[in-house]
Amino acid sequence: MNEIYLANNTTFNCPVEATTSLIGKKWVPSILMLLADKPYRFGQLQAALTKCSKKVLKQQLNLLSASDLISNTKATVANTVESTYQLTPLGQSLMPIVFAMKHWGNQHLICNRESA
Amino acid sequence: MNEIYLANNTTFNCPVEATTSLIGKKWVPSILMLLADKPYRFGQLQAALTKCSKKVLKQQLNLLSASDLISNTKATVANTVESTYQLTPLGQSLMPIVFAMKHWGNQHLICNRESA
């Protein structure tokens, strides 16, 4: 049987489990959704994900980078650092699945409290 | 903006996050894979998932039941209980995504230590 080793040195027997270990992180879907549209700077991501702390945001960006789903370029402009994140081709290859999950969630999981 | 309320009384703003909260549990993908093939009894699931404790197995089966992804029927045969689990239509509607995740994981995440 094949084992799957991820960049973060975790091991899985089940490919679905390995995939969810990436997508399953709390803010990763939202991050991917944003980056699917266009590259974002760190601060822009933070602004978009107001309830996500810098630590966790950076943590999950690191995971995505280590897994080669996103790439990161830094530049120094006017004495400040600009850190830009964007999807890699591998990250883009995952987006159809993320969108399928979004669609399924919207179709099947929404229940409005008023109508309940 | 829509909020998503799951059967386990958790709330999400992001449908992908809500979906992964179901698929993302450690043994859920494996359970779904098994049930996609045919109904299983509790003991059969346990035998197939040797490294999953009864407690966690039951816990995740409960989550799937509460979310209406699987159904459970019990029967008493020869003084013992037979508890059978099977996919609901809703659970089946999720399988294409699970298989897509499996496929993506196999395509992109496998790295064999020998070749590394």
Add this chain to the structure above:
DNA sequence: CAGAATCCTATGTGATACTG
């Protein structure tokens, strides 16, 4: 602006033993 370091809490997961 981006990020690293520290501390704290909630949750998920697991081992074991017990019950109807």
Add this chain to the structure above:
DNA sequence: CAGTATCACATAGGATTCTG
């Protein structure tokens, strides 16, 4: 056979503070 109960542990996530 199919659970439940209890204890213990690892990890994820968050709040706050500090740095180049």
